[in-house]
Amino acid sequence: MHTGTHDARAAGARLETFVSRAARYLLGSSLAITPSAASIDPVLESLLSFHPGWITRSVTTHDPAGGNDDGYRPGVALEGEHRVLFHARGEGRITRIWMTAPRAELEKPGQELWIEIDGRTVFRGSHRDFFEGRGLWTSPLALGVDASSGAFTSYVPFAWSSEAKIRFRGVPIYYQVTYREGPGAASGPSSEELAQFMAEDWTRALPAPSRQQAPSPGAPLVLAEGPATVSGLVLHIPAASLKDLEVRIGGQPPVPASFFFGLASASTDSDGGWATFRSALHAAWAPDAGGTGRLATRLPVPLAEGEALSLEVAQGGAIARLEAAVAVAPARRGVRLLAQYRDQTAPGRETTMPLFESDEPLQLVALLKHLSGGLPNDRTYLEGDEMIRTDGMSLPLQIGTGTEDYFNGGFYFLGAHSNAFSGLHRFLVIDPEEGWKRARFVHSLYRLHVADPIVSRSGLRFGIEAGPTGAYTPLQVRSLGLAYTFSDHRVIGEQEVRVQGRRHRVRSAVDAERSEKPRIFRFREGRGITRIEVACPPEARGLLLLRAYSAAKAPQTARVRLDGREVGTIHEMQANPVRSIAEDALWIDLRPGQCGAGRRPVIEVDATGSPEPWSEGGYRLRFFSGPPAPQLTHGPAVEILDTDHLPEGAAYVNDHTTIQLRDGRWMLTGIFNAEGQPPETERVFVLATAPGPGPARWHDAAAPSFSLAPERFSTRALADERWIWAPHVVHDRDGSLVMIFHVGTPDPDRSGFRIARSRDGFTWTREAGTLFEDICVARDPMLVRLGELWVVYYTRCASLASRQSGVAYRTSTDLARWSPPAMALTLGPETAMHNSGHTESPFVFARQGWFYLTITSYPVDYDATFVYRSRSPFSFPPHAVARLRAHAAEWVGEGGSLGAGRLFFTHAGRGKGGVFLQELFGL
Template sequence: MSDRRLNGAATAGAHLDLSSSRAVHGIIDAPVATAPSAASIDPVLEDLLSFHPGWVTRSVTTHDPSGGNDDGYRAGVALEGEHRVLFHARGEGRITRIWMTAPRAELDKPDQELWIEIDGHTVFRGSPHDFFEGRGPWRSPLALGIDASSGAFTSYVPFAWSSEAKVRFRGVPIYYQVTYREGPGAASGPTPEALARFMAEDWTAALPARSHHQGPGPGAPLVLATGPATVSGLDLLIPAGRLKDLRVRIGGQAPVPASFFFGLASTGAEADGGWTPFRSALHAAWAPDASGAGRLATRLPIPLAEGEALSLEIAEGGEIKGIEAAVPLAPARPGVRLLARYSDQEAPGRETTMPFFESDEPLQFVALLEHISGGRLGDRLYLEGDEMIRTDGMSYPLQIGTGTEDYYNGGFYFIGAHSNPFSGQLRFLVLDPEDSWRNARFEHSLYRLHVADPIVSRSGMRFGMEAGPTGAYTPLRVRSLGLSYAFADHRVIGEQKVRARGPRRLARSAVDAERAAPRRRFRLREGRGITRIEVQRPPDARGLLLLRAYSAEKAPQTARVRLDGREVGVIHEMLANPVRPLAEDALWIDMLPGERGGDKRPVLEIDATSSPAPWSEVSYTLRFFSGPPAPQLTQGPAVKIFDAHDLPGGPFYVNDHSILQLPDGRWILTGIFRREPYRSDLEREFVLATAPGPGPERWIEAASPSFSMAPERFAARALADERWIWAPHVARDRDGSLVMVFHVGTHDPDRSGFRMARSRDGIHWAREGGTLFEDICVARDPILVRLGDLWVIYYTRCASRASPRSGVAYRTSPDLARWSPPAMALTLGPETAMPNSGHTESPFVFERKGWFYLTFTSYPVDYDATFVHRSRSPFAFPPRPIARLRAHAAEWVAEGGDFDKGRLFFTHAGAGKGGVFLQELFGL
C-alpha cells in the first residue's frame, strides 16, 4: 500500500467563526462551518473508511468445542509427520494475527518449530521464540514476545495468499489463535513495512496547536466540528480530575464517556482516581502537568455528515472551565459513520454472553475498550470469559475465543500493566492486596484495536463476551465501548433460502458457542458432487452473500463456487467438531450486470467433487445487496510528457513502459524503445528518461513534455541470449531498492522468459539472477505488485495450449526468487483465442476504494482499445469489462501515490505515437 498522507493540516477550533456561527461566553451554540483541506489521515486508517464486503473475518482457536471452558489444543486440523497443522486455508486470504501461549516450561522446551507456508513457499521456519521475539525477519511491534505481550506470543505480521496458506507447529502450543480473513479481496492490506511504521511512529508529534475554550457547561455542549467533514483526530487539554464528567457525542448518537473514547487514561472509578500516561496506535495520554491539566489525543477518523456535530458535554450538574482543543479536519466521507456504542452492565449470572456491540448495518469493527471491576474476593476467573463474534445474522460465531486476556493478547491473566500499539492492559489494580490477595478485588482497563484486523459484516454484527468460564460468573461490573464504521451504500434487498435436497440424515447439535445453547434437530446431506441453485436475484442486486449451514463433524471440506460458470471463490473448512457439529460459513459474490437482468436466471454451482472429506449441507441462504453503481468513466485531454519522435536519430517510439517516483521527488520512465518503423522482434533497449517532481497533475497543467532522456539513455539492453526484451515494470522493494521485471524473447514461444534487474537510484541498473520462470503463448508484459508479504507478477498469457483463449496470468512469490505455478486472474471467451494472447496485452492492476482494477489492451479490437475490469479480488476478474478507454499499453499513476483518493492518471504509448502521453481519468 502506498503512503497516502497529504502535506499540511487544517484545524478548526471550537471557538472559530468561519461563517455564521456565534460564540457566546466562549461556548458555541451553533454549528461551526468548516472548510476541510489538507489534514492528514494515515493510509492504514484510510483503508478502514472504505467498505470491504468481500472480507469474511474469522479465527481458528483452541476453544472448548463443547461450549465450556476446557480450552486447549486437541486434534487441530491434521498431523503431518512430527508437525501439527494449526491453520490451513484455501482460496484467497490474509492472516492478520497469530497468538499463542502455554505454561512457560512448555514454551521453553527445545526443538519446537513454527512453520508458515504461503502459496507453497515457506516464509518462516524456525524457533517460535525467534519469530515472536524479533530474531526472525520481523521485529517489534509486528512481533511481540511474552514479556512485551504480557504472557503470550503475538504477531501482527500480515501473511497474504492467493491459493493456500498453512501454519504448522512442532511441539504442543496448548493455546493458540489465528485471526484471518478470506474471500474476494481478502489478501489486500498494508505491507509489513507500512503496518510497522504505523504501529511504531510517534503520531502525536504532528498534532496541530490547540485553541482555548471556556466550556462546556450545564446544558451547553462545546461543538468541536460540524459536517460535512472528517475529523482526523482530537487533542484535548482538560483538568485531569474532571475527565470522569466529560462526554463525547457524535451526531445523534448517545454520548459516551470521554475516558473510554480517548483510550481509558482514567476510568473515573471509585477505586481509581489516577491517570495513566500511555500511547497506542490510536490513543495517547500524558501525565497531568503542575496545574493538574491532563492531555488526551486520538487519531481515529470521525466522519461527519451534513449538519452532524462532534461535541463535548458535561455530566449533569457539572462544568469544566477551560479546555484546550485541536480538531484537524479532512474532506467529508459521504455514506460513512463512526458508531460509538457504550455499555455499563452487570454480569447476567447465567451461561450466556454479555452484549458489547450490536448493529444491523454493514460495518467494520475497529476497537473495543473495556473496564472490569467488582469481582469476587481473591478471584479472577472472570478472565476466562470467551469472546463470541457473530456476523450477518449467523447463529454460529466465526470468531470464538479462549479467554478474555487472550482476546487482549495476554496470557494467564497477564503479567501486569502494559501498553502496545494494538492492545494492552493500561491498569491492573489490586485492592486490599494483603494476605496473598485472598481478600483482594481487582480492576482491569483493557483495549484491543482492530486496525490491522477489522471485523467485517455486511448485514449486522453481535459482539458478546462471557463473564467467566461459561458466562455465569457474578458479581461483575463491565463497562465497554465498541467503535465501528458503518456504510450506507450496501443494504439487504432480498433473500432466498434453499434447503438441501435428496437423501438426508437426521442429526442433533447445539451451536458451538454458549454452554447453555439448546440442541437442535437438523437434516443434512453429505457427499462429493455439485449443488446447483437457480438464483432468484432482485433486479438491483449488486452483491450476493452465500451463507451455508452445515455439519462440521468431518473435515476438511472444500468446494469451488461458480456463478454462471464464473469462478467466484472457494469455501474451505479446516476444523472438525464432532461434539457440536452444527456450523455456518459465508462467501461474498459481486454480481455483474449480465447476472442481474434478463429472463434467464443465473445458476450458482457449489462444486465439492474434490472435497477431502464429504461436503455437508443443511441449507443455504442467498442474501442480496444493493450497492454503488458501476462507475461511468471519462478521460481528459492527452498531453505528451515524453517526446521520442524528435530525438536525434529518430523518429523513435516507446511502447510498453513503466513510470515511478524516486525518493528525492524525481520521476523515471523506462520502456521499450526503438526507431520507427515498428519491429517488435528488434526491440532490444529500454529507454531511461527523467522528470522533476511533483508529478502528473503539474504535467497536465504544463501541457508540454516534462520528461527528457537521462544522460545514461538506457536502463537496459538485451544480452546475447535475449532475442528481444519487452515491457519493463519497476516496483520498490522492501529495502528501498528498485526492482525491474521484464520479458525476454526466446526461439520457443512456449518458453518465454522473465528476468529481473535492480537499482538503488533508478538510474544505474544491474541484472540480478537468471530466468525467474518461463511460460507459454509468448507470455509477456509483466507487472509486479505487493500484497502484504506476497509479491505478485501479472502477465499476458493464454489459458492453455489446448485452449489458447487470451488471458492474464499471475504467479506469487515470498522473495522474488521462488515463484508459484501460474494461475489465471482473467480468461476471455473463445472468440479471443490466439497463439499470443493478443487480446490481453499490457495488463496493469491497482486497488482503489475497495476494488481491484485490471486494464489491458486488445490490439485485435483496436490498437487503442484498453478495457477496464474490476473485482473485489486481485486474483479473479470477471470477463466482462466495465469500460473501454482510448489508450495503448496504459500505465496508472495517482496524485501523491494515493490510489484511494488522489486524482487518477494513465500514461500510454505505442508505435507511431511519437512518445508517451498522459491523461486524467474521471469517474473512478
C-alpha cells in the same frame, strides 16, 4: 508491445470532477475552531471502504463443549512430527497469530513453527525466533511474551491466492489464528507498510491546540460539521474535568471522552483515569504540573451533510477550560462511525454480555473495555471467551479462549503495557496488602481491529463471557465499540434452499455458550455437485451464500461456480464431533443485468474433491443492493516526457513504469526505440527522472516534467536476450528496487521473464536468470505485493488448445520460486490470437474495496484500454466497466497511493512522441 494503428473514442458521457466543499465549523459559546487540512493514512483509508467479500474468522483452541476447558486439541491433521494448526484454501489473509503456554513449555527445545503460503515456505524455524524478532519480522509486527504481556503475538500479514498452512512441532497449548477469506481477502498493506503505520509517532502531525472556551451544559462545542471527515483531534483539558466530558457524533448518544480517546477509564477511578500511552489510533499524556492532561486520536470520523462532531458536558458536570484542534480531510460518501458505549453489570448466568450489536453493513475497528469490581483476589473473569457472530448466523465465526487472550495477553497479563493494536495501559490493584488477599482490580483494555476489521454485511453481535462460562459476578463492565457502517449496501431479499435426498438426524448444540441447548439438525453428506437456481431481484449486486452443515468430520472443501465461472472456495479445516452444528458463508458479486427479466443464475457447489464427505443441511441466499457501477471519464492529456525532439531524432516509449526513489525524485523507464523501427529491435529501456512531489504536480504544470537522465538507459539487452520489453519496477522489503521484464526468445511459447535489482534506480544488475517461461508470447509483467505474497500479472492466452486472450498470474514469497500459472482474466473465443493481443499491458490496483484491471486491446484499437473490476485480485469477470483512450496505461496516485486521492494514468506508444498523463474521474 503493440502492432495496431487508428484512433479510439473513450467511453463516458461526462467529466466528473472531485469538488471538496469547505466544511463549516460551528461552536457553542461563540467560539470558532480553525481546522487543519490533513490526509488519512492509507491503512486507515481502507477502513472507510466496505469489503463485503471478507468473511472474517478465527481458529482457536476454545473448549468445543462450550465450557472453559480451552487448550490444544487435534486440529486438521498430523503431518509427520508437525501438528496442523491452520489450513485454508481459496483466497485469504492471516491477520493475527497468537499463542501461549506456561513459560516452561514455551522454552522447551525442539519446537518449530512452519508457515507455508501457496506451497512455498515463508518461515520455518523456532517459534521464539519468529515472535521475538530474530526472523524476518520485528516489533511491532511480532511481539514476544514480555512485550505482549503473557503471549506471543504476530500481525505479520500472510496473504494467499490458493492455500495457506501453519504447522507446529511441539504442543502449542493455546493458540488463535485470525484470518479472512473470500473475494478480495488477500488485499491489504505489506508488512513494511503495516509496520511503519504501527510504529510511527503520528501525534507529531496533528495540529497544535489553541486556548478555547469550554463547552457548558446545554451549549456543546461543535468541532466540525459535515460534509467532511475529521482525521485528527487533539485536546488539552484539566485532569479533573475528563470525567465530565463527552463526545457526540451526529445524532448518536454521547460517549465518555475517556473511552473515545482510548483511555477506557471510568469516572470513579481514584486517579482520574489518566495514563501515558500511544497506540496506533489513540494517545494520552498524564497531567503535567499544572494539572492539564493531553489526549489525541487519528481515528477518522466521517460526517455527512448536517452531522457534527461535538464536545459536551455530562449531566451534573462542569468543565473550566479546554483547548482543541481538529484536522480535516475530504468527506466520504455513505460511511459513518458508529460508537456504542455500554455500562453494565455481569448477568450472573451462563451467557455472553453484549458489547456491540448492529443490523447494518459494517466493519468493527475497535473495542475498549473497563473492568472493575469482582471478588477479592480473583481475576477469573478474564477467562471469558469472545463470541462474534455475523450476518445472523448462530455460530460465532470467531470464538476465543479468554478475555486476556482476545486482548493479546495471557495468564491474566504480566502488567500494564501498550502496543500499537492492543494493550492494558492501566492496571490498578486496590487493597494490595497481604499478598492481594483482599485485592480487587481495575483493568483498562483496548484492541484495535485496524489490520483485521471484523466485517458483516447484515448485522453483527459481539459478546464476551463474564468469567469461564459467563456466570461470574459481581463485575462492572464498561465498553465502547467502534465500527464503520455503509449505507450503500442493504439486504433486499432472501432465498431458502433445501437439499434433497437422504438426510441424517443429529442432536447437537451450537458451538458457543455452554448454556446452548441441543436441537435436532438434519443434513446429508457426500461428494457431488449441488446446483442452486438463484431467484435474485433485478437490483441485486451481490449475494451471501450461507451453508448450514455438520462439522463432525473435517476437512470439507467445495469449489463454487456462478454460471460456470469460479467465484470462490469453501474450506472447513477443523472438526467438532462434540457440537457439530455449524455454518459458513461465501460472498458472490452479481453483475448489473444478471438478475431479473426471467434470468436465473445457477450456483454450483462442487464438492467432488472434498477430502471428507461434504455436509449440507441447507442454504440461504441473502441478496444485497449496492452502489451503482462507476462512470469513468478522464481529463485532457499532459505530456510529461518529450521524445519527439531528441538530437538523434524522434523516438518512442512504450510499456513503461514510474516509481518514486528514496531521494524523492521519480524515475521513469520503459521500452525505447527510434520511430519506425519494429518491436523486435527494442533492446534498451529508457531512463528519465522528474523532481517530486509527483503526478498531481506534473498534471497541473501542463508541461514535460521528466527529462532523460545522463545515464540515458536503465537496462540494455544481453547477448541471449533477443529483445527486452515492458519493465515494471517496485520497491522490495529491503529498500531495493526490483525490475521484472519480458525477454524475447526464438520460441513464442517459451517467452521468458527476468529480474534486475538496483539500490538507486540508475545502476541495475540481473538476478537469478530466467524466472519462468510461458506461452503465447507471454509478456508485459506487472508486479504487486499483497501482504507477504508477491503476485505477477502478465499477458498470456488461456492455453495452447484455446488461445483466447487473457491475463495470467503467478505468486511467490521470495521473487525466485513461482507458482504455476493461473488465469485472472480470460476473454471470449473471438479474441483467440497467437499472441493474446487483446490483453496487453495488464495493470491491477485496489481502490475503495474493489480491484481494477486495465488492459490494452490493439486489435480493437491501438488506443483502446478496457477497465475490468472484481472483489478479488485473482479473478475478473470478462465484462469491461469502461473504455479509456490510452495505450499501455500505467496507474499512479497522488502521494504514491492508488487507494485514495487523485488518480492518474500514464500512457505512451509508437508514434506518440512521448509519455502522457491524464487524470481519471469516477473512482
